[in-house]
Amino acid sequence: MSANHVATGGRGAPTRSGDASRDQPPAPSFVDSVSLVAGREITMRLRSKAFLISTGILMLAVLASVVLGGLFGGQSEPSKVAVVGAAASAVEGNPALDPVPVADQAAGEQLLRDGEVEAVISPEASDPLGITVTGLDQPPGGVLQALAVTPSVELLEPAPVDPTLAYLIAFGFGIVFFMSAITFGTTIAQSVVEEKQTRVVEILLSTVSARALLTGKIIGNSVLAFGQIVAIAGLAIIGLMVTGQKVLLGGLGSSVVWFVVFFAIGFVMLAALYAGTAAMVSRSEDIGSVTSPVMMLVMIPYIAIVLFFSDPAILAIMSYVPFSAPVAMPVRVFLGQAEWWEPILSLAILVVTTVVAVVVGERLYRNSLLKTGSRVPLREALRG
Incomplete structure (x- = not known):
């Protein structure tokens, strides 16, 4: 009876060796x-x-x-300049200059002394370009460079x-x-x-x-x-x-x-x-x-x-x-x-x-x- 009890289990159900393996979770795929x-x-x-x-x-x-590439490699802000009368045509359409129209030379010089503009551009009949540029204490390099006439350039093998x-x-x-x-x-x-x-x-x-x-x-x-x-x-x-x-x-x-x-x-x-x-x-x-x-x-x-x-x-x-x-x-x-x-x-x-x-x-x-x-x-x- 004891042997039969062990073979059939505590409740009389037969025990097989494969039951234990079936109780284990399947291996993951x-x-x-x-x-x-x-x-x-x-x-x-x-x-x-x-x-x-x-x-x-x-x-x-x-x-x-x-x-930093944008700050140092990009274009700077346009130079603000006071423009007197007919000199406005000399700076019109120039992206490097921001013109500020003034009534006369004296008004432009006052803005220059106040630090609101970098230079004064006024008409000058004796100048080949028809204008003259007035700076405060030194030549306004940025303004002069913007006004400079650049000849056309051609490249044989442009990069x-x-x-x-x-x-x-x-x-x-x-x-x-x-x-x-x-x-x-x-x-x-x-x-x-x-x-x-x-x-x-x-x-x-x-x-x-x-x-x-x-x-x-x-x-x-x-x-x-x-x-x-x-x-x-x-x-x-x-x-x-x-x-x-x-x-x-x-x-x-x-x-x-x-x-x-x-x-x-x-x-x-x-x-x-x-x-x-x-x-x-x-x-x-x-x-x-x-x-x-x-x-x-x-x-x-x-x-x-x-x-x-x-x-x-x-x-x-x-x-x-x-x-x-x-x-x-x-x-x-x-x-x-x-x-x-x-x-x-x-x-x-x-x-x-x-x-x-x-x-x-x-x-x-x-x-x-x-x-x-x-x-x-x-x-x-x-x-x-």
Whole structure:
């Protein structure tokens, strides 16, 4: 009776070995696992004071550069001048001068002494231009420059964009991509090694697969990086609108859009390589040795673009190299050097390269994640 009681359970119901397994919750799907890991990565970064402070500093630097560019690079206020009688025709339609009509020379001189105008312009029959300019204590350089007669100028090979502005745009795109890639790439690498060093990854792998864990890390950090770039682009556009730099805003529009698109795909490529190479070591001190090749793939194109932005041939070549295309192609779009189909072709090359990088990074990550101790050789990590 006792044996029968045990076999049938306390209430006479038969007990099967499969009942316990059916009571356990089902394993999460791949999509659910990726969502959980990505959400964990985003939450951890948003709670990090270092991340929030660095993002705030970067945003303030972008806003300050736009505002200062508007203050020092934009046109100054028109010079206010007192105009006597028929001299008004000499300043009519001149955007650099703000005329104030006065009854006579004495009234204009009084405004000049009161500091309300910078000069007095009055008719003068003996002067070749038919006017004379009166200053207070020194020649009014701004007024004289505005009145100067400039001959017509022709250029054999006119540059579509000012060289200084072209350099600033190339430098701006380059530094934003470089800093974001290095910052978030290093964050991914440190996270991988930290989980491996503390053996937290063994607990995670008991619930989710290595592929889901890597995908979640890439998506989570890519969302943060992409959000940061969109916020920077939006802040720059607002700054250009507020400071009245509408001409520059019109020229930057399409290039900024292409930069955001190229950045989103290019960062996924770099994130996969950072995670895969970091999994090959077990100590934080060794991260630099394995991720330095990836860092050089970001640094060398950045330096080359800043140095050779004025060389159309080199810039064209770099716009098709996957690691430099996210900066080189938007710069060429801004300079008007790219045909309509070139960004599409360059983007297709970048997508194919990103797929290859994700496959290689996933293989390195999966084959090295549970191997502790010394650094895993690259050949062994690839073969598994």
